[in-house]
Amino acid sequence: MVGRRVDRMPIRLVERRPEVSPDRLLSECVPPPRFAPVRFETYRPDPAEPSQADALAVLVERGRVLAEPRRQRSWWRRKPPAETLKPGIYLDGGFGVGKTHLLASLWHVSSGPKMYCTFVELTNLVGALGMRSAVDALSAYRLICIDEFELDDPGDTVLISRLLRQLVEAGVQLAATSNTLPDKLGEGRFQAIDFLREIQGLAGHFDVRRIDGPDYRHRGLPVAPEPWTDDAVERAAADRPDASCDHFVDLYRHLGELHPSKYGAFLDGVQAVGITDVRELTDENIALRLVVLADRMYDRDLPLLHSGISLDRLFPPEMLKGGYRKKYLRALSRLIALAHAGMDAPVR
Structure with a gap:
């Protein structure tokens, strides 16, 4: 007699209500698996698009600085020592030109403590921890990489502006990618002067690097x-x-x-x-x-x-x-x- 196969019961996601600790949220802020193996050496600039090689050179130099151990501040200093680099680097460009590859490569070569997340993950993290706890936790990082930076919601605009200002004041280096230049974030959706002021304040933290080229994956x-x-x-x-x-x-x-x-x-x-x-x-x-x-x-x-x-x-x-x-x-x-x-x- 041939035994009848018993089907597995599929997982029902609607029955799940996970509880996530702050420590887990922070520990998961690393590049996703598909970007775990990337490095500067594996980025292939398009010879027809010189902005790609230029961006690579800038990121490699920033990575060289961030690979060195973090300098300790004297107890009497309230602000971090003057840096030769702006607190942040901002990679702007279309889809599929290698921005995330470069961002993850910077994270990989930098000394810790360091963090990598998408913009949405960052806003969700602040929402879960609360602003004060988020600032306390994130101020300890040497580098925070933010992929897919976007400000299309007024609440997020104020939230992230406030967060990044405090992190920069604490000496945290920032790196971000987006498809919109930082002084244009939110344009076409919110015209209120208060939000434009917040966006302009964010823009000053970043050294902007444009990366041109067609999407290498598809159009x-x-x-x-x-x-x-x-x-x-x-x-x-x-x-x-x-x-x-x-x-x-x-x-x-x-x-x-x-x-x-x-x-x-x-x-x-x-x-x-x-x-x-x-x-x-x-x-x-x-x-x-x-x-x-x-x-x-x-x-x-x-x-x-x-x-x-x-x-x-x-x-x-x-x-x-x-x-x-x-x-x-x-x-x-x-x-x-x-x-x-x-x-x-x-x-x-």
Whole structure:
């Protein structure tokens, strides 16, 4: 008699409510696995784009300085010794020109203590710890690298402006990447003079370096794969070890009950994510939560199995024309890449 195979029960993300300690939040502030092996030596500037080689040279020199042990301040000094470098370096440029590669390379060569996070992770960290605790914890770092720097929300503008001013005063070096020059951050979305003043104050902390060139990965969004059926997603999730499977609406409602700083722990032990009945989004709050989840999935290289609409229809045209356009396009690019990886999942 042939034994009948027993299907695994997929992980239900909606049943998870992780608790994350401040120590864990800080310990996870390192480059994601896909950027763990990068170094300055592995960056290949485009000969047709001299700004790439120029940026590399500037970062290598800054890395040489930061590789040296941090100088100790005398007990009577209230401010750090004068630096020959500005407190921060800011890499601006389009997608796929190697900004994150250079940022992670700087982190790797620098002496500690050091921290690497995305802008969204930084705002979530401050929200989880509180401003005073965040300043106390982050002031101990020699270098803080901030990827995908963006100010498209007035609350974040004030929050991060205040944080960075205090960190610079404490002698922390900053490095950031973005797709917008720092004196243009927030432009086209908020015109209030108070926020413009905050943005201008941030800009003065950075030595701006523009990196030009075409996206080495692709132009525009990749083509989204065809969605699976609900049954196919559920079967594939049952077949794969440590795969999750949740209904789209249940999942985004559950995300609304968790602080975004917990989304990484939310995915602990998950090797693939199954989502059934994906629908077009109509609520911007839900859309922004899914952007954070997409980032955490992408950091962990989690294949996506999904049914419902095609992923390129997830964000409606009005959202893709709004102030959060870059966030949504980044999320789409990442989710589509993960969905292509999910196409390799076995289906009975």
